Amino acid sequence: MFDGYSAEILARVQFAFTISFHIIFPAFSIGLASFLAVLNARWLWTRDRTFLILFNYWVKIFAIAFGMGVVSGIVMSYQFGTNWSVFSDKAGPVIGPLMAYEVLTAFFLEAGFLGIMLFGRERVGDALHMMATGMVAFGTLISATWILSVNSWMQTPAGFSMNELGQFIPEDWWQIVFNPSFPYRLTHMVLAAFLTTALVVGAVGALHLLRDRSDAPARRMFSMAMWMLALVTPLQILAGDSHGLNTLEHQPVKVMAMEGHFESHPHGAPLILFGIPNQAEKRVDYAVEIPKLSSLILKHDLNAPLAGLDTVPDEDEPPVAIVFFSFRVMVGLGFAMLGLGLWGLIAWARGRLFDAPWLYRASVAMGPMGFVAVLAGWITTEVGRQPFTVYGLLRTSDSLSPVAAPAVAASLIAFIIVYFFVFGAGTYYILRLMGKPIKPASDASITDEGPTRTAGTTPSVQMQGDHDDKART
Amino acid sequence: MLGFELSFIWAGIIAFSVLVYVILDGFDLGVGLLFPLTKDEKERNVMMNSVAPIWDGNETWLVLGGGGLFAVFPLAYAVVMPALYMPIILMLLGLVFRGVAFEYRWRTKRWKGTWDIAFFGGSLTASLCQGIALGALVQGIEVENRAYAGGWWDWLTPFTFLTGVAVTVGYAMLGATWLNLKLEGRIQTHMRRLAWPFAIATVIFMAAVSLWTPFLRYVYFERWFTWPSMGFSFVVPVLVGLCILGLFRGLQQQRDLQPFLCALSLFVLGFIGIGISFYPYIVPGALTIVDAAAPDSSLWFTLVGTLVLVPMILAYTAYAYWVFRGKIDPEDGYH
Secondary structure (H helix, E strand, C coil): CCCCCCHHHHHHHHHHHHHHHHHHHHHHHHHHHHHHHHHHHHHHHHCCHHHHHHHHHHHHHHHHHHHHHHHHHHHHHHHHHHHCHHHHHHHHHHHHHHHHHHHHHHHHHHHHHHHHHHHCHHHHHHHHHHHHHHHHHHHHHHHHHHHHHHHHHHHCCCCEEECCCCCEEECCHHHHHCCCCHHHHHHHHHHHHHHHHHHHHHHHHHHHHHHCCCCHHHHHHHHHHHHHHHHHHHHHHHHHHHHHHHHHHHCHHHHHHHHCCCCCECCCCCEEEEEEEECCCCEEEEEEEECCHHHHHHHCCCCCCECCHHHCCHHHCCCHHHHHHHHHHHHHHHHHHHHHHHHHHHHHHCCCCCCCHHHHHHHHHHCCHHHHHHHHHHHHHHHHCCCEEECCCEEHHHCCCCCCHHHHHHHHHHHHHHHHHHHHHHHHHHHHHHHCCCCCCCCHHHHCCCCCCCCCCCCCCCCCCCCCCCCCC | CHHHHHHHHHHHHHHHHHHHHHHHHHHHHHHHHHHHHCCCHHHHHHHHHHHCCCHHHHHHHHHHHHHHHHHHCHHHHHHHHHHCHHHHHHHHHHHHHHHHHHHHCCCCCCCHHHHHHHHHHHHHHHHHHHHHHHHHHHHCCCEECCEECCCCCCCCCHHHHHHHHHHHHHHHHHHHHHHHHHCCCHHHHHHHHHHHHHHHHHHHHHHHHHHHHHHCCHHHHHHHHCCCCCHHHHHHHHHHHHHHHHHHHHHHCCCCHHHHHHHHHHHHHHHHHHHHHHCCEEECCCEEHHHHCCCHHHHHHHHHHHHHHHHHHHHHHHHHHHHCCCCCCCCCCCC
């Protein structure tokens, strides 16, 4: 299946594949954990049962998504060693401790309190249950903080020296953790996780409103999601813009690829809206461009000069087409989210938020787009920093384990088969839960669709898996 | 000099996390191994219930073992992972299957049987691979120029096959004694009966591995059969004997907790035995603890947090176990 490919490209594909699958679950569970904490807090504060109904509805979905995130994450923590051992040996002294802190401060916190969050309400009481729910949400954010610090350090390394073995030696941990791109990347990703969750919650609310406009829990979640979109999308666009400017400062080559600037523009660079990058010929075919706009966006000056890929040696260039297209997908979806948020705002201002079938249909269509945007964004930033693992210092080709191509190919095939099967099934179960009517919160409702089990126990008397397809999406 | 002490402290911490992982995930993998030994749906449900609230926390110790090794012994991590490429990848895939089975088997009727098989198969694969990985580490890994220099099948030998089976049987024993502790009625009796053959087999395999190990490498032989370290050769087997006695007497007298604690102690002692053989190496025969250690700045930075955080983790993990304490009630399982 993969004859003729080098171990390096196979290992890269394997990393890209496993991490792309993995990021989908945290992107959802970071936002969902906070959403659940808010729902639970508002239920305790207001004693409005709608919040409890929503908590019980979403907590089941959270349990499945979280479980998939855990198992796909364990794979990640070992993959550095199996396929990228030279990188691990050299960069381990710097990024290893950050990842150890992620485990110590976040993973244990989440795992320790998840069981109580899902199943402890009766056993520990409301106050401790709220604390456990808060801890899980807090844990997801801490986890994001550490791992984005690691990734950012690989993009914009700081605070280190190198020893005679070519190892990166930590000199200043403050500079390492708070490296130049970290605050921007963290903000951009956490907001992306919140938006991804808001889009999913909005889509599920919209789906149920399309069936029944008077569905109170659906109304509540749809309205919460629309507010989130309307408020957070503009912030995200600002955060994305500053992140881009930060990238221009520290990784200008990545921005050249994002913009499709093969040539330098001494008198203001055009913004290429669309085109097909032709890296062999060093030009963008069929380019549709607006003169000088790129300089305006990146330098806030129409005539500012911008260097192009002609200033970079060929062997230091990333694959331009992938970066160029994925960046446009992300930005396009970002503006679509802004549009949806504004649409919701207008519907609300006109008092039509709960009678807007086309808004609901658009929301359902936009439901999965947060995931697509997150993936596109990560592809932009990760492919854009090639051909380096530690930017400018350690080449991807010098990071590889002494592995043989057939071993990597075999494990890659195994991962592809297992992930599609396992996570495909999980996604299907999540979608089926989302399609079900939202039931009122009685004691029975907690177990009506089979219990939540990632970290909880289950009544054995009640063990019927749900097989009811009539409410499926 | 201080650096040397630091790396030894770290070797102790990593060994501690791996030990905690082995005994905690050991019994919940064991529950998966025992799954096919009952056909009764309700019995399977309570078996899974007994580990459902804690498996995620248990597996986090594996991530700490891997992540900690990466942080403080990056060279060992970089050498061991490629050397154990296949068993590690298979173990991870096994853990994927058994981890999702906890949730999935409740979401479907038609596929429930499939996820039951996934739970068992994943647990079996993960257990075997962990035992094989251990055996491969004990028999030694070829290292040249800071990288693994052996072949792709070096990990598969009669010795590693033996350790693979030994660990799997041992996990089944842990699982059976755990279920004897957490369940009641017919299924408890069933598990207590199953604990006997698994415990006997564990003892036989432990003996076989212990007798084989000293002949794999001369340093192991020296460690166990020359003074002064030979002292261990008297102390460890005596303690093992006491544990075995306690285990079988506990089963005979139908005690709940004693067999489980004795089974755990057997694992702890086996682990200490391996530690005695390894010292001062982290990858036997190739890398010492000092060779593999990260620079002091990495060790210090990580140590500060670890010393504060690990006791906190142990405290809230203990709290979570406390919240879900007691027998699993088959009729009123929603906790």
